[in-house]
Amino acid sequence: MLWLFLNLLVSANFGIPTSTPPPTSGILLDGERQTLTWNHLDIGHSFACHDSAWLDIGYLKPPVVEWLTERDHDFQHLRQEHPKTFVFRFKNIDTQPILLQTVRTSCGCTAATWTETSIAAGATGEIEVEYDAYKRGEFKKKIRVFFDRQRKPEILWIRGEVD
Helix, strand or coil: CHHHHHHHHHHCCCCCCCCCCCCCCCEEEECCCCCCEECCEECCEEEEECCEEEEECHHHCCCCEEECCCCEEEEEEECCCCCEEEEEEEEECCCCCECEEEEEECCCCEEEEECCCCECCCCEEEEEEEECCCCCEEEEEEEEEEECCEEEEEEEEEEEEEC
């Protein structure tokens, strides 16, 4: 919702001379280089533009995917040394093709494979995540998914308990 507000603010052409074309997204900041912080997160970076600075609000852009499966999967109880797999599925809701660049897991006990080809608008892709179930006890693992048309990674989770 905030990204929409900021984009509307910019499109209203506040403080922008008519000779300077408005950016596709951003906030005009006069004076020294500044960054915008929201909820304790730096949501962009600034760069020079005609004695002013534009704040790129790329982190506030809407997501490019819609998850067709849950984003937090609970394996519940697993037997030790019996790996389990779950497939996260998503749909490209952007108007252009996207590429799943990489998937990063939080430790070596979790492995991921994913759709490596370009995913057309409206098409689906998947990420297969396997947990090795080597160590006994409860676990909660974070999986970060990076798309080429989205700066902020999508976050997935797997959890459960190894008996």
